[in-house]
Amino acid sequence: SLLLKAAGLSQYEHLIDDAIAWGKKNGKTQEQQVVAACDKLAVNFGAEILKIVPGRVSTEVDARLSFDKEKSIEKARHLVDLYQQQGVEKSRILIKLASTWEGIRAAEELEKEGINCNLTLLFSFAQARACAEAGVFLISPFVGRIYDWYQARKPMDPYVVEEDPGVKSVRNIYDY
Structure with a gap:
């Protein structure tokens, strides 16, 4: 890293x-x-x-907490508190969470507290929709990993951009 x-x-x-x-x-x-x-x-x-x-800096909640809503919230609040102790305003912080069901629910609660979240490990439209419905500030779809998954199962000469499954996924998410 x-x-x-x-x-x-x-x-x-x-x-x-x-x-x-x-x-x-x-x-x-x-x-x-x-x-x-x-x-x-x-x-x-x-x-x-x-x-x-x-702008902002993104700081990640430990991935081992990805399936624990309450501990993710607790860790996010703690990270924000550490930033504020250094004089960093909440508006300059993004808390990065995995877009598991629990991570999305944690982000929903944190957003209501004014803690903006960046949801990552996002591979599907269903995850993106759940993030949108939760009022999440930012999502980070894994375009390249979607492409890799398809390449491993349906190898093609490099996909043209219009046919790249990762790009198609992001377009679908954006259009929503």
């Missing part, structure tokens, strides 16, 4: 040191310390990015 690559650069060492100290202070067990440090590191990098990039 880009975050992992950036973490290896000496200019960002202070962000890592801060996250480790945060983890040690805020976690009782070693596992809790690691989770706390990872959350803090993601937010530290996000806040750093926002110093030079206009």
Whole structure:
């Protein structure tokens, strides 16, 4: 990931040191310390990015929570709180959630609280429609993965854009 690559650069060492100290202070067990440090590191990098990039930064809720609505909501609120502790306004944060049924329901609740969400791992019109009905701010369809799935099952010379299943899927979603 880009975050992992950036973490290896000496200019960002202070962000890592801060996250480790945060983890040690805020976690009782070693596992809790690691989770706390990872959350803090993601937010530290996000806040750093926002110093030079206009708009929003997207920070992901741990994928292991994808099928737990309540824990996803709790983690999202926690990430937003960490950003706000660094002076980042809620309007500059996107919380990335998997577009499982539970993730969509979590996003629906978070959107009502003014926490904008980016739903990812979206492969179907049904998921996109559920996101739209939940009032989700942004979706990120996996155009390339849809193409890959079809290529694995119905190989063709490269699909022309008009016939690319991923592109067709996104057009269908957009038209909805």
